[in-house]
Amino acid sequence: MSSIFAVRTTIGQEKNVADMLGIRAEKENLLVYSILVPSDIRGYIFVEAENKTEVNKVIRNVNHVKGVVEGIVALEDIERFFEPKPTIVKVDVGDIVELISGPFKGEKARIIRVDPKKEELTVELLEATVPIPVTVKADSVKIVRKGGE
Numbered sequence: 311m312s313s314i315f316a317v318r319t320t321i322g323q324e325k326n327v328a329d330m331l332g333i334r335a336e337k338e339n340l341l342v343y344s345i346l347v348p349s350d351i352r353g354y355i356f357v358e359a360e361n362k363t364e365v366n367k368v369i370r371n372v373n374h375v376k377g378v379v380e381g382i383v384a385l386e387d388i389e390r391f392f393e394p395k396p397t398i399v400k401v402d403v404g405d406i407v408e409l410i411s412g413p414f415k416g417e418k419a420r421i422i423r424v425d426p427k428k429e430e431l432t433v434e435l436l437e438a439t440v441p442i443p444v445t446v447k448a449d450s451v452k453i454v455r456k457g458g459e
Contacts, residue, residue, distance in 0.1 A: 312341075312343050312358050312359060312360055313358070313359065313360075313361065313362075313382045313383075314356055314357070314358050314382060314383040314384075314385065314388065315356070315357050315358075315359065315362060315365045315378055315379070315382065315383065316354050316355075316356055316378070316379040316383050317331075317354065317355050317356070317357055317365065317369060317375060317377070317378055317379070318353060318354060318375070318376040318377050318378075318379060319353055319354065319355055319374050319375055319376060320353070320374040320376065321352045321353045322352070323373075323374035324347045324352070324353070324354070324355050325347055326374065327355060327372060327373075327374050327375055328345045328347045328355050330372050330373075331345055331355075331357065331368050331369065331372065332345055334368050334372070335368050338367070338368075340359070340364050340367055340368050341359055341360035341361075341364045342357060342358070342359045342360075342364055342365070342368050343358045343359065343360075344357075344358040345357050345358070346358075346388065346391060348388070348391040350391065351391075354379075356383060356388055362378065365378055366378065400453065401421055401424060401431065401448065401451070401453060402421065402424070402456070402457055403421050403422060403423065403424060403457065404420065404421060404457025405420070405421045405453055405455065405456050405457045406418060406419070406420055406436070406453075406454045406455040406456075406457070407419055407420075407421060407431075407433065407451040407452060407453055407454055408451065408452050408454050409433075409446060409450060409451055410450055410451060410452050411450040412446060412450055414435060414444065414446075417435050417436070417437060418435075418436045418437065418454060419433035419434055419435045419436055419444070419451075420433060420434050420436060421433050421457075422434050422443060423443075424448075429447060429448045429449070430445050430446065430447060430448060431445070431446055431447075431448055431451060432444070432445050432446075433445075433446060433451070
C-alpha cells in the first residue's frame with residue numbers, strides 16, 4: 311500500500327525537482343508511483359511511494375530538495391489539486407483588468423472578448439493612444455473592476 315509524502319523544495323524549482331525525481335525513480339527502479347506539483351503551493355511537491363525509505367532514496371543528493379515533511383499526507387488534503395479550476399468564468403466583457411505577466415505587465419485593460427475554450431481574453435489597453443486588441447491567457451490578468459461597477 312502506497313502513501314503520499316510532502317517534499318520541501320526551493321521555491322520556483324518544484325517542476326525541476328519533480329522531473330529529476332521521476333528520472334531517478336525510473337532509472338533506479340524505486341517504488342515511487344507518482345509526483346504531484348501543485349501550482350497553488352510554492353516550495354512543496356507531493357510524492358506517492360511505497361514508504362518513506364523510498365522517498366528518502368529518490369531525493370538523496372538532488373539539488374533544490376530541502377527534505378521530507380514528517381508524516382503522511384491524506385489524499386483528501388490534496389484532492390483539490392487534481393481538478394483544474396476554470397479561470398475564465400470569473401471575467402466578463404467590459405471588466406477592467408490589470409495584466410500581471412507578459413510584455414504589458416502592469417498595464418490596465420478592458421476585456422472586449424472572452425474565449426472560454428482556449429482560456430484566452432482579448433483586451434484593449436486603456437493607456438494606449440491607439441486602441442490595439444491584445445490576446446492574453448486568462449490566468450495572466452487580475453480583475454481591477456467589474457464592468458457594471
